[in-house]
Amino acid sequence: xxxxxxxxxxxxxxxxxxxxxxxxxxLPLLVVQGLVSGSEDPEVASLAATxxxxxxxxxxxxxxxxASIAGxxxxxxxxxxxxxxxxxxxxxxxFARWEYVLLKMGGGAVLLLLPCIxxxxxxxxxxxxxxxxxxxxxxxxxxxxxxxLTALIIYSALFALAAGTFRTAIWILFLATVLLxxxxxxxxxxxxxxxxxxxxxxxxxxxxxxxLSWPGPFEVLTxxxxxxxx
Amino acid sequence: xxxxKKPGVKSMGNAIEIRxxxxxxxxxxxxxxLNLTVPEGAIYGFLGxxxxxxxxxxxxxxxxxxxGSGKIEVxxxxxxEDLRRTLSLTGYVPERPHLYPGLTVRESINFHxxxxxxxxxxxxxxxxxxxxLPPTAKVGRLSKGEVGKLMMLLALCQRPRLLVLDxxxxxxxxxxxxxxxxxxxxxxxxxxxxxxxxxxxxxxxERFCDWIGVLEYGTxxxxxxxxxxxxxxxxxxxxxxxxxxxxxxxxxxxxxHPSDGLFTGETWVVRGxxxxxxxxxxxxxxxxxxxxxxxxxxxxxxxxxxxRPERWRxxxxxxxx
Numbered sequence: 001x002x003x004x005x006x007x008x009x010x011x012x013x014x015x016x017x018x019x020x021x022x023x024x025x026x027l028p029l030l031v032v033q034g035l036v037s038g039s040e041d042p043e044v045a046s047l048a049a050t051x052x053x054x055x056x057x058x059x060x061x062x063x064x065x066x067a068s069i070a071g072x073x074x075x076x077x078x079x080x081x082x083x084x085x086x087x088x089x090x091x092x093x094x095f096a097r098w099e100y101v102l103l104k105m106g107g108g109a110v111l112l113l114l115p116c117i118x119x120x121x122x123x124x125x126x127x128x129x130x131x132x133x134x135x136x137x138x139x140x141x142x143x144x145x146x147x148x149l150t151a152l153i154i155y156s157a158l159f160a161l162a163a164g165t166f167r168t169a170i171w172i173l174f175l176a177t178v179l180l181x182x183x184x185x186x187x188x189x190x191x192x193x194x195x196x197x198x199x200x201x202x203x204x205x206x207x208x209x210x211x212l213s214w215p216g217p218f219e220v221l222t223x224x225x226x227x228x229x230x
Numbered sequence: 231x232x233x234x235k236k237p238g239v240k241s242m243g244n245a246i247e248i249r250x251x252x253x254x255x256x257x258x259x260x261x262x263x264l265n266l267t268v269p270e271g272a273i274y275g276f277l278g279x280x281x282x283x284x285x286x287x288x289x290x291x292x293x294x295x296x297x298g299s300g301k302i303e304v305x306x307x308x309x310x311e312d313l314r315r316t317l318s319l320t321g322y323v324p325e326r327p328h329l330y331p332g333l334t335v336r337e338s339i340n341f342h343x344x345x346x347x348x349x350x351x352x353x354x355x356x357x358x359x360x361x362x363l364p365p366t367a368k369v370g371r372l373s374k375g376e377v378g379k380l381m382m383l384l385a386l387c388q389r390p391r392l393l394v395l396d397x398x399x400x401x402x403x404x405x406x407x408x409x410x411x412x413x414x415x416x417x418x419x420x421x422x423x424x425x426x427x428x429x430x431x432x433x434x435x436e437r438f439c440d441w442i443g444v445l446e447y448g449t450x451x452x453x454x455x456x457x458x459x460x461x462x463x464x465x466x467x468x469x470x471x472x473x474x475x476x477x478x479x480x481x482x483x484x485x486x487h488p489s490d491g492l493f494t495g496e497t498w499v500v501r502g503x504x505x506x507x508x509x510x511x512x513x514x515x516x517x518x519x520x521x522x523x524x525x526x527x528x529x530x531x532x533x534x535x536x537x538r539p540e541r542w543r544x545x546x547x548x549x550x551x
Contacts, residue, residue: 001344001345003344004340004341004344007337007341008330008332008333008337008341011330011332011333011337012330012332081330081331081332084331085326085327085328085329085330086328088294088324088326088328089328089329089330091292091293091294092292092294092317092322092324092328093317093345094314094315094317094318094345094346095314095317095345096314
């Protein structure tokens with residue numbers, strides 16, 4: 001059963017997945033292009049290391065972006081055919097709904113491994129092609145795991161959102177927006193009138209910080225994405 | 231009738247039992263206190279005009295919607311509590327194509343067969359040939375007739391105990407329609423499967439159903455064996471008809487209107503007519519000249535004709551419908 005669920009997801013996404021795998025594989029190789037390798041001369045090596053870190057830092061935001069795109073693509077494609085047929089087919093199969101959803105989610109997660117593995121191979125090849133300056137270390141596997149976790153988290157969030165109807169998704173997004181905006185307004189009002197001690201507190205920033213820092217669900221996006229670091 | 235029941239096969243119970251079902255999806259339409267019984271082994275025609283609630287009833291049967299109140303039992307299991315079991319025993323052909331458009335015919339069959347342990351692969355191969363389905367063609371590129379045949383193949387090759395068919399031949403050409411109906415009849419003739427088929431194509435149902443249920447605007451108007459339905463509603467030609475139906479007339483008058491042509495009396499459509507009831511007319515000075523059996527379509531139309539004014543009256547007086 002799982003094999004068939006996996007197959008139909010693959011069949012639906014294969015033309016989108018292949019370019020994703022190519023980009024995931026090629027991006028680490030692209031990142032290290034033109035980086036000056038180490039040198040015997042400590043001064044030159046130090047300059048090379050500084051230059052290398054600077055270049056990698058500039059490229060770093062692209063890595064979570066690609067991981068997120070992989071997650072979004074897999075999540076939306078998981079339900080695309082079902083949405084088109086109003087879920088009639090899946091609902092007529094002898095399955096508990098939760099079981100079907102789990103199989104679907106598992107199928108998407110397995111397919112998500114493909115761009116992640118492509119990224120890992122690309123990262124290993126990219127870092128091994130360089131002579132790393134003294135004082136620096138390569139982290140291809142660590143970044144690949146971060147890539148996988150990012151893709152999985154974005155995939156899970158979007159998968160859950162996309163599982164419902166378009167109207168449900170709009171409602172959820174609308175309510176989240178209302179919550180954030182009204183929270184911001186309430187705290188702003190409280191700060192200016194009742195509790196001057198909380199004046200300057202931003203609810204939006206707090207919520208963002210909460211989700212992007214440990215143990216927030218999106219913390220993985222904001223960590224180090226450096227293929228080579230100290 | 232094309233009905234080809236296995237001789238000697240006895241009905242063991244009810245394949246579908248709906249009791250006191252209420253469901254209201256929006257403001258305008260509701261299924262109201264629906265009671266429906268489909269005997270096991272029957273070919274039950276679920277008849278009703280467009281928008282009468284046939285598809286809604288089927289969606290509730292298949293557990294795709296949740297009833298407001300009432301009880302649904304399919305093959306002895308409650309819906310939605312025993313849904314997994316009932317779905318594994320039910321072959322379903324929905325009103326609109328529901329298959330994944332990017333899969334080929336063969337892939338669709340492989341996918342579907344995985345979920346049904348009773349899948350008959352040999353018959354599926356035969357049906358691919360006899361339906362002339364192109365195995366490597368994508369479902370999204372098939373013609374309407376081919377999709378209809380593929381959906382029927384999938385439903386039949388599960389070897390279900392119950393076939394739920396929601397207007398399976400709607401929009402198909404006569405050749406395809408005949409192929410699909412023949413496949414159903416062949417299956418039914420060799421098993422004790424029950425068929426619950428919804429349609430507004432009255433002649434089609436008349437040919438092979440042995441039970442009939444008529445739904446109009448969420449209410450089941452009648453449910454009975456096909457022969458009883460056809461025998462029950464008659465057209466009478468009455469000469470010297472009284473202003474009011476005779477008070478002791480034990481049958482229901484569905485309609486009366488002046489006859490056209492050479493005949494000078496009135497035409498009455500009645501339900502539950504027995505020959506001896508002619509005496510009731512005689513007592514009021516009227517004479518029943520002629521009694522005509524109505525076919526299913528005429529009976530269906532007359533039934534709706536009497537039901538609709540009642541509904542319109544209810545709506546006009548603001549009564550909940």
